[in-house]
Amino acid sequence: MRTGRIAHNGAIHSVTPHADGGVLLADGRVLAEDAVIWLPPLVPRTIFALGLNYADHAKELDFKPPSEPLVFMKGPNTLVGHRARTPRPADATHMHYECELAVVIGRTARGVRREEALQFVAGYTVANDYAIRDYLENYYRPNLRVKNRDACTPLGPWLVGADEVPDPQDLALRSHVDGQLVQSGSTRDMVFPVAQLIEFLSGFMTLSPGDIILTGTPDGVVDCPVGSEVVTEIEGIGRLVNYIVAEERRTS
Incomplete structure (x- = not known):
């Protein structure tokens, strides 16, 4: 459903x-x-995000794939829905989309084995987790100004039940900017697949219904100027549209 x-x-x-x-x-x-x-198609609880979880994207950034999942946290202020607008800071010289499979936990999970991990998934949706490279201090530990800005992570449009996604590791990902295909990949190329991420996280903390795991992006990220229409799409999950606007100046 x-x-x-x-x-x-x-x-x-x-x-x-x-x-x-x-x-x-x-x-x-x-x-x-x-x-x-x-x-966003659900009210989130804890939001986890993965860095460098596709080998080709790590290579694109001149990094080696990590030896264990690189996980950081995001606040709920970051999420917006389908067809929303995301502000671009005035001083940004490189702000790019990141098409990501978002995994939504459906059952309390603690100490889950990889073989059983997908049984704890409620469903999947599309995320576009923008990054502003100007503010990046360390790819292994993205700082707050890169990944926790207001409205920087469109999510949706739909939460697709896990029963409609027989294999989350066999989905095509595509991104278009102003109608031009700029990113194409597959979830089969994740360094750490969905089941392994759930095993890893639940190994030291309890995952709860409504938790979201953003699983990383493949290579092919380009700068998106103000006025861009950015479409991130995942096979069988949905097509998420977003627009880049100028960040409003604050007077106080």
Whole structure:
């Protein structure tokens, strides 16, 4: 099953896809995709993100693939929905998308073995975890200004149930900027696959329903100027649209 969340006429609604491309509300109303405000498809709990989890992306950045998962945390302020706008700082010279498979935990997990790990997944969605390279101090430990900026991580549109994704390690990822294909990869090229990440994290902490794991991006990242339309897409999961806007100046 696919579920999403929108805001419409001052209320938040759970929705499902409609055959005509719109969204279906619980009361039977059908709304056009561009007539609603999209929210992330779930209210997140803890958000984990992976660095350098694709060997080709690590090579692109002149790094060797890590010997164990490089995990950092993100705040809920970072998340926005489908068709949202993400600010680009005025002093940024290189801000790029990162198309990522997002894994949503569905059951409490502690000390889970890799062979059983996927049984603890509620579903999957698409994430676009922007990075501003100007602020990066260490690829092995991304700092707050790179990965925890407001609205820097679009998520959605849909949370796709795990039963619809028989193999999360066999999904194509693609990114387009203003209609041009700029990134193409596959989840089969993860250094640490989904099941191993769940085993690793649950080995020292409890994972809870609503936790999200962003699993990294393949190579092929380019700078996105203000005005760009960025589309990140994962086979069988969805197509996530985002727009880059200028960051507003703060007066106080």
